[in-house]
Amino acid sequence: MTAQLHPVSGIPTPVKVWAPGKINVHLGVGKSGDDGYHELATVFQALNLGETLTLVPGGNGSIVVRGRYADADVPQGDANFARRAVNLLISALEDERDVDVLRDLDIIIDKQVPVAGGMGGGSADAAAALCGAAHLIGGVDDGLLHDCAVEVGADVAFLLRGGTAIGHGRGEKLSPVLTRGSFHWVMATSASQLSTPTVYSRFDDLNPDPEPAVVPAEVLTALAAGDLDTLAGAAVNDLTEAAVSYMPELAEVMEAGRDAGALLPLLSGSGPTIGFLARDAHHALDLAVLLQATRGVKEALRTTGPAPGAHIIDEH
Template sequence: MTGLRALPTPVTARAHGKINLHLGVDDAGADGYHELVTVFEALGTPETVTLTPAETDSVEVVGKYAAAGIPLDERNLALAAVVAFRERTGWNGRVAITIDKNVPVAGGMGGGSADAAAALVAVAALADFEDRAVLAEIAAGLGADVPFALLGGIALGRGRGDHLSRVLSRGTHHWVLATSTGELSTASVYARVDELRQAGHGADAARLAEPQGVLTALAAGDVEKLAAHVHNDMTEAAVSLMPDIARVMEEGRRAGAHAVLLSGSGPTVGFLAQNAKHALELAVLLEASRGVREVVRTTGPAPGAHIVE
């Protein structure tokens, strides 16, 4: 039939939130940034981003964690990713972006980074652009966690966390995540890390050593050994800013979690379970804990950013 315009074809991509199985943080450098050694694990908490060709750029946020205060301009990492892609490649399209949020906001789980990674994969598909190495370079310019959200799985990160190498891992990890009734900004936690160290607290120079215990446990598929070696240098700083985190952690220990781990800069706390049944038992016990907004059961590792057919 003539005279009808074809509807624009949307492209949908998905990326996942993460937890840091190990997070070693060096002192701030002259540029104010902290060198890191970290082991990322992508979790089954997805961010789904749909790009539809349009006359102007726009952002809409829907889903479980759609919240007031999420920016809808170029401060939004999904739109920032599209803009960066245009600048790098010369593609001149405009898109309407819909983000279906299933990663808790401001919880240290990298939901915004997952948005950016998913948007990069989606806009590359719209533009028929296949150079994944260029996408990784664009991702590194958007934020320290974006390259990992693009890669997925389990990876060792250095520098600002964006110099990545894949890690051998066996089996599935069962996690229970306790989101917080409060929020912490990443910048404030890093600043508190610096304050505590100036006062004589914190880890020594070994903080940037290879996390060999975590890597060995992952390769062996040994959950109990992994639980014995997970670590986050930011825990003391986050707890000092939000004492309820310590109470939630203690509730998890009493409930029998194999490991209790702050997620990134917090305030979400991850609890490592032996299996799905153990995760369910932990979740039930944690749901009534003070300072907990909600409890989420999930597994890892999850894949990197990819197109959803």
């Protein structure tokens, strides 16, 4: 189904929005609460490898997926994160605001973040959709946007803001983090997928009484100073052992990255994508070439952080 690309008379023009992907520079995992969610202490960093959405008012409610990962299994209809985000905003405002322009939006997704890899591509779609929808109705209170974002998924609130931030709770309680300079990453994706609930369940099996989740002071100090070596020695992802227990090849990819000179191999979220910290752009290029030839790596993608959060890039 083809989305309408040109405005209908009397209907606002389409709006184009960009939102970043992310990496968890550190991910500490604590106990599971009564709601089934684990207490997290994480450091998000937004990456310049992002998603672009075009919201077209006056359409028929279609979702069109284009771009590098257009052939991936992207949910359609109300199951799509972008559509769900818009629907939540409509529900939150329809009793007090005119939100008719948000009904029957066509959503065109330029898919540039790998799907189901722990980099937040679906969450970026939701963040972009919220940003664009808010623009179409003349602005929305930041607190309300945050609440809608959290209801879609814990990462969405961060991707609205971008930059680098500590996330507590499920990751939705955010505090900005000072950083210096750019951080160069090579994201090694896998042809296989990992179920997030399954990885967390295995974490529980391996850690029946985990310590409270914390972000080490050394991680924050290193980010503020742009000290890559200290960051490499302090940052961890507590889900790594659980993910590797399901996909042993992840450990082999991490070791290959270390052998190739990566400062830090870091599971992205619950995986299976692995982020490798490089010293600079030239080092990242060398790493990407070596990792691309490594068994178990589907793609080696270069990116940098921190990147800005969701924002309008073109109103036409």
